[in-house]
Each structure stands twice: as structure tokens, then as C-alpha cells.
Amino acid sequence: MAHLVKGQNKSRLTRSMVRAAKTNEKRLHVLPSKGKWGIKMEGADRMYRVYGSKASALKMARQRAHSHGNSMIIVHNKDGRIASISSYE
Amino acid sequence: MAFNKNVFINCPFDNPYKRLLHPILFTIIYSGLEPKISKLEDSGSIRLKQILKIIKESKYSIHDLSRMKSKKSGELARFNMPFELGLDLGTREIGAGQLKKKKCLILDIERYRYQAALSDMSGNDIASYGKRNQVEKIIEKIRDWFTTVLNPIQPSSSKLYLEYIEFISDLQIELTQLSFNKDDIKKLTNSEYIHYAKKWINNRKKSSR
Numbered sequence: 461m462a463h464l465v466k467g468q469n470k471s472r473l474t475r476s477m478v479r480a481a482k483t484n485e486k487r488l489h490v491l492p493s494k495g496k497w498g499i500k501m502e503g504a505d506r507m508y509r510v511y512g513s514k515a516s517a518l519k520m521a522r523q524r525a526h527s528h529g530n531s532m533i534i535v536h537n538k539d540g541r542i543a544s545i546s547s548y549e
Numbered sequence: 550m551a552f553n554k555n556v557f558i559n560c561p562f563d564n565p566y567k568r569l570l571h572p573i574l575f576t577i578i579y580s581g582l583e584p585k586i587s588k589l590e591d592s593g594s595i596r597l598k599q600i601l602k603i604i605k606e607s608k609y610s611i612h613d614l615s616r617m618k619s620k621k622s623g624e625l626a627r628f629n630m631p632f633e634l635g636l637d638l639g640t641r642e643i644g645a646g647q648l649k650k651k652k653c654l655i656l657d658i659e660r661y662r663y664q665a666a667l668s669d670m671s672g673n674d675i676a677s678y679g680k681r682n683q684v685e686k687i688i689e690k691i692r693d694w695f696t697t698v699l700n701p702i703q704p705s706s707s708k709l710y711l712e713y714i715e716f717i718s719d720l721q722i723e724l725t726q727l728s729f730n731k732d733d734i735k736k737l738t739n740s741e742y743i744h745y746a747k748k749w750i751n752n753r754k755k756s757s758r
Contacts, residue, residue, distance in 0.1 A: 465724075473724070490720065493685065505707075
């Protein structure tokens with residue numbers, strides 16, 4: 461099977477992933493957890509808040525982003541992958 | 550030495566299963582172990598030899614039997630996974646020396662479903678990850694198994710899940726910056742995924758010390 465990322469992009473992505481492993485505390489994640497939806501601050505070991513619905517979690521994440529200067533909200537789907545990203549810069 | 554670190558992964562390798570394969574690989578690497586996967590492109594006889602080689606080189610194995618039931622009428626079930634489970638268990642039973650120390654985790658969606666199709670396996674404990682919250686559950690089942698066969702001190706399953714979420718976000722964001730679209734993450738080969746997961750995890754652990 462052919463690799464997706466080739467040539468210069470491969471070393472560039474490797475460097476980016478090394479850099480990305482350091483947490484970016486300005487990011488908020490909205491993600492599914494145990495049948496509910498939670499808000500997690502990047503780098504935190506646990507959920508900041510948990511809500512019954514994705515809409516409630518997203519609403520609170522937006523409020524927090526505005527009040528605390530978070531630059532990005534990353535919303536995940538049920539598989540953990542990114543569904544959408546909102547930037548606040 | 551590698552024998553004690555290797556984990557043979559026996560599961561589907563199609564795109565729909567990558568949503569579970571990726572957290573499986575992440576959990577194994579995060580626990581300091583080395584995932585071992587057969588290369589699908591090899592022809593039949595070479596593939597079988599390769600699988601047997603990996604089985605003999607791996608102390609640990611994870612088998613997901615969830616595809617042994619076909620989804621649609623007329624569709625054949627997948628027998629590769631039960632077949633490779635049999636090879637793995639047979640190697641432990643018949644093998645000598647370190648092969649006797651092999652440990653395996655068997656996964657399915659339902660805990661006792663396998664008994665109808667694989668009655669010889671009755672009495673063996675199977676970890677079920679259910680039909681909901683599968684990513685969290687599969688991480689939890691593997692992490693809990695590592696506490697019994699590897700080291701009782703492991704990161705909590707919720708920490709592993711949250712770390713996985715951050716990793717998959719970083720990978721998707723960085724791929725997007727290289728002009729790949731958000732679905733291209735599914736097109737990464739397993740060896741690519743493992744490479745980037747190792748880089749990220751090693752540096753995450755260094756930066757959090």
C-alpha cells in the first residue's frame with residue numbers, strides 16, 4: 461500500500477507532530493464521553509464539564525472561549541475525529 | 550527482548566474499522582509496546598508465513614472477533630480473525646520456551662456471542678466493547694488488560710482517551726495544513742499512523758515530565 465504522505469511532506473509532518481505534542485492551552489475540545497458530551501481543555505487529564513447533549517456542551521464551550529480568551533474550539537464526532545473547528549482569533 | 554514488547558493485532562484492516570484500529574494502536578504505543586500487523590498486500594502463502602512469524606515474535610496479542618457475523622443476508626462472515634486466533638492459541642499450547650508465556654485479549658461487540666460460533670472457546674473470557682462509545686470502551690478494555698498482564702500501574706482509561714483525542718486532533722489539523730482533507734486520515738497506512746503516533750506520544754511524555 462502506498463504511503464499517503466510522501467517526500468518533504470513526510471518530514472514536515474513528523475516535525476509538526478513533535479511540535480504539536482506540546483499542549484496548546486488555548487484550545488477547547490467538545491467531545492463524547494460515556495454517552496454524554498464534555499468540554500476538555502487541551503492538556504487536562506480530565507473533563508472540565510460534562511453535559512447531556514452536544515448542543516449544551518458546545519454552547520458552554522463558546523461562552524468559555526469568549527470569557528477566557530480560548531482561541532479555538534475543536535468539536536469531535538463519536539469516533540473522536542474532528543467534526544469542526546471554530547477559531548476565535 | 551522484542552518478544553516481550555510486541556503485540557500482534559488480529560482485526561479487520563478496512564477503512565470502516567480504522568475508527569477502532571487507530572485507538573487500539575494508540576493505546577498499545579502509549580503503553581510502551583510495539584504493535585505488529587501483517588501486511589495485507591502479500592499473497593496468500595506469504596501472508597500466512599508472515600502471520601505465523603509475527604505470532605511467534607509477539608508475547609501479546611489482541612483479537613477482535615466482531616466481524617465473525619455477517620451484516621447482511623447472503624454476505625459471508627470473515628473467518629480470518631477466528632483462524633488467526635486459533636493459530637495464536639495453538640502456538641502457545643504447542644510451542645516451547647517463551648511461547649508458553651503468550652497472553653491474548655479477545656474482543657467482541659457482545660461478550661458471549663462467540664460461544665455459538667466458536668464453542669471450543671467456551672470458558673474463555675472475552676472483553677466486549679458494546680455498540681456505543683466504542684472508542685472509549687476499546688481503549689478501556691485494552692488498558693485494563695495491560696494492568697493484568699503487563700503492569701498494574703497504567704494511566705487511567707479516561708486519560709488515555711483524552712490523550713487519544715488530542716493526538717487525533719493534532720494529526721488531522723497538521724494533515725489539513727499540508728492540504729490533505731479531513732477524511733485523508735483514514736487513508737494513512739498503518740505504518741504511517743504508527744510512525745506519527747510514536748513521535749507524538751514520545752514528545753508528549755517528555756513535555757509532561
